[in-house]
Amino acid sequence: MSYLRALWHHLASPSAIYGLIVYASLITATAADDDNGPxxxxxxxxxxLVAFWIAHVFSAALGHRGGEHRGTVTVAxxxxxxxxxxxxMLEAAILPSIPLLMGVFGLLTGDEAVAWALRVVLVTLAGLGYSALAIRGNRWWWCVLGCLVSTAxxxxxxxxxxxLH
Structure with a gap:
């Protein structure tokens, strides 16, 4: 159970949700050009995504104040x-990358790989929306509504x- 809780903690982090959406947007924008294969x-x-991650790490490191330990915060x-x-941000890209890699290796067509990658993203967002409310003890119908809203x-x-890209 602690493994599942740790997995949920990573997938439900703000950086993971942001990374998931950015990665899906990049996939969608790149796939819009018919000349691009898997x-x-x-x-x-x-x-x-790695470039965005580096920018995210840089901004977080530069803006880190260290809470109570302001005077003792080192660069490291x-x-x-x-x-x-x-x-x-990087962990969130693992699951949607699986169908893309299947497209790279010829197991799926380019269109199928993109469609499956986006399905994985939307199912992940749906699960996060549902579980965010379920963990707080909400009724099942609120959880389903959270699932639908987060997916939308x-x-x-x-x-x-x-x-835009």
């Missing part, structure tokens, strides 16, 4: 804090970001 879609999306401590806070908001953000 290899290009995966490579561009993964490399761009700030970087460790930033890495721990930001790792969810995530899909809307992915759509908007894909259009």
């Amino acid at each position: 290899r290009s879609i995966f490579a561009f999306s993964a490399v761009t 401590r700030s970087v460790r804090h930033a890495l721990a806070e930001s790792v969810g 908001i995530g899909a809307g953000i992915i759509f908007l970001e894909a259009i």
Whole structure:
């Protein structure tokens, strides 16, 4: 049970949710160009996500104040804090990358790989929306509503970001 709780903790972190949405947006935007095959879609999306992750680590390290230990916060401590806070962005890309890699290796067509990657993202957002309310002890119908709302908001953000990129 502690493994599941730790997994949920990582997937439900703000950086993981942000990373999931950014990664899906990158996949969608890259796939919109018909010249891009599964290899290009995966490579561009993964490399761009890593660039966003580096920016996230940099901003978190630079902005880390150390709470009560303001006078004793070292650069190393700030970087460790930033890495721990930001790792969810990269972890969130693991599951949607599986269908993309299946496309790279010819197990799925490019369109199928993208569609499955986006399905994985939306199912993950749905699960997070449901579980966020279930953990708080809400009734099942509120949890289902949370599932639907989080999926719709995530899909809307992915759509908007894909259009803008």
